[in-house]
Amino acid sequence: MSKRKLSRQQQFRIDRIQRERLERAQKKDRKADEKLNDGGLSDPESGLIIAHYGATIDVESQSGEVYRCHVRSNLPALVTGDQVIWHRDDDGTGVISAVEPRRSILTRPDTRGRLRPVAANVDRIILVVSPAPRTPANLIDRYLVATAHDDILPIILLNKQDLLDQAPEMATELEQYEALGYSTVRASAKEDKGLETIQSLVKTGNSVFVGQSGVGKSSIIDRLLPDEDLKVGQISESTGKGRHTTTTARLYHIPTGGQLIDSPGIREFGLWHTAPEDLDKGFPEIYRFAGTCKFRDCTHTHEPGCRVKQAVEEGDILARRLDSFLSIRDSVDEVTIREL
Numbered sequence: 001m002s003k004r005k006l007s008r009q010q011q012f013r014i015d016r017i018q019r020e021r022l023e024r025a026q027k028k029d030r031k032a033d034e035k036l037n038d039g040g041l042s043d044p045e046s047g048l049i050i051a052h053y054g055a056t057i058d059v060e061s062q063s064g065e066v067y068r069c070h071v072r073s074n075l076p077a078l079v080t081g082d083q084v085i086w087h088r089d090d091d092g093t094g095v096i097s098a099v100e101p102r103r104s105i106l107t108r109p110d111t112r113g114r115l116r117p118v119a120a121n122v123d124r125i126i127l128v129v130s131p132a133p134r135t136p137a138n139l140i141d142r143y144l145v146a147t148a149h150d151d152i153l154p155i156i157l158l159n160k161q162d163l164l165d166q167a168p169e170m171a172t173e174l175e176q177y178e179a180l181g182y183s184t185v186r187a188s189a190k191e192d193k194g195l196e197t198i199q200s201l202v203k204t205g206n207s208v209f210v211g212q213s214g215v216g217k218s219s220i221i222d223r224l225l226p227d228e229d230l231k232v233g234q235i236s237e238s239t240g241k242g243r244h245t246t247t248t249a250r251l252y253h254i255p256t257g258g259q260l261i262d263s264p265g266i267r268e269f270g271l272w273h274t275a276p277e278d279l280d281k282g283f284p285e286i287y288r289f290a291g292t293c294k295f296r297d298c299t300h301t302h303e304p305g306c307r308v309k310q311a312v313e314e315g316d317i318l319a320r321r322l323d324s325f326l327s328i329r330d331s332v333d334e335v336t337i338r339e340l
């Protein structure tokens with residue numbers, strides 16, 4: 001959003017619209033609470049959140065039907081991928097009364113820097129990279145830091161294999177990532193290569209695809225979901241005085257098995273923010289040596305007795321990876337300062 005200064009009148013109008021929206025949502029949630037208390041709803045059943053539209057949420061029942069639901073007012077923010085307990089109403093809608101514990105959660109900072117959930121129960125993040133546009137290795141490193149969650153498996157997918165002669169060194173880079181313990185896949189959406197491997201990778205649980213623009217995410221997803229219209233999650237909500245466009249994640253069932261959670265926002269995951277504590281997870285080989293440096297607070301730049309630099313000299317850490325680590329660490333510091 002632009003940092004243009006709003007007039008007092010404009011700010012007043014925005015505040016009023018936001019207040020009215022919140023009141024409307026709260027009124028509906030109160031109604032949902034009343035219905036739950038009255039016992040006028042059907043028995044609890046499990047469901048899966050497949051889309052989220054501000055005040056209402058689409059829940060898929062175990063038999064695959066979709067119900068537009070309201071949420072009991074004391075629940076935390078729910079997101080696509082959440083497993084919930086809900087009750088049917090006689091009018092074809094429903095009320096969500098509880099959320100199951102999450103296996104994992106993807107978050108992003110809002111405009112005020114507070115972390116908000118965007119998708120729950122993601123099992124793997126598939127980082128799509130390509131020779132054209134060439135995904136720079138330090139960008140791959142940055143994505144790997146951002147995707148380094150304890151409960152989510154990162155996978156590097158080299159698409160546009162047919163164009164590999166435009167950046168042949170990527171083949172070696174991919175082998176280096178494999179040596180670091182990352183799973184990799186090679187594919188060409190254009191030539192339909194690697195599709196079966198991708199299908200078997202995503203066969204269970206929830207997957208998301210991330211990566212820079214133009215690497216072929218849509219092309220791959222189109223092949224996984226041949227029947228879907230992929231204008232993902234773009235909804236406009238009319239707010240009386242103004243129109244407000246939100247972008248929200250949707251969950252798709254892949255015909256060959258597994259689920260995909262996708263939104264234009266999620267595809268950019270990894271470029272949102274990097275938490276300093278994730279840095280070590282994204283550089284396991286550096287982390288392994290860092291604890292044995294002579295100085296506890298070694299920055300691995302100029303200090304004597306630096307085991308990390310020694311490991312680079314001895315060929316145990318790639319010089320390129322240390323450079324990448326240092327530059328990401330510097331930018332994380334900047335981001336942290338900006339968010340304060």
Ligand SMILES: Nc1nc2c(ncn2[C@@H]2O[C@H](COP(=O)(O)OP(=O)(O)OP(=O)(O)O)[C@@H](O)[C@H]2O)c(=O)[nH]1
Binds near residue numbers: 220
């Ligand atoms: N040669 C070649 N071209 C591909 C391949 N996969 C995708 N493309 C082309 O690359 C271009 C970008 O593909 P998209 O699928 O739109 O890429 P994207 O990652 O979804 O891009 P954004 O929507 O900007 O995030 C398109 O012109 C595709 O036809 C491939 O395997 N080989």
Ligand SMILES: [Zn+2]
Binds near residue numbers: 298308309
């Ligand atoms: Zn050191």
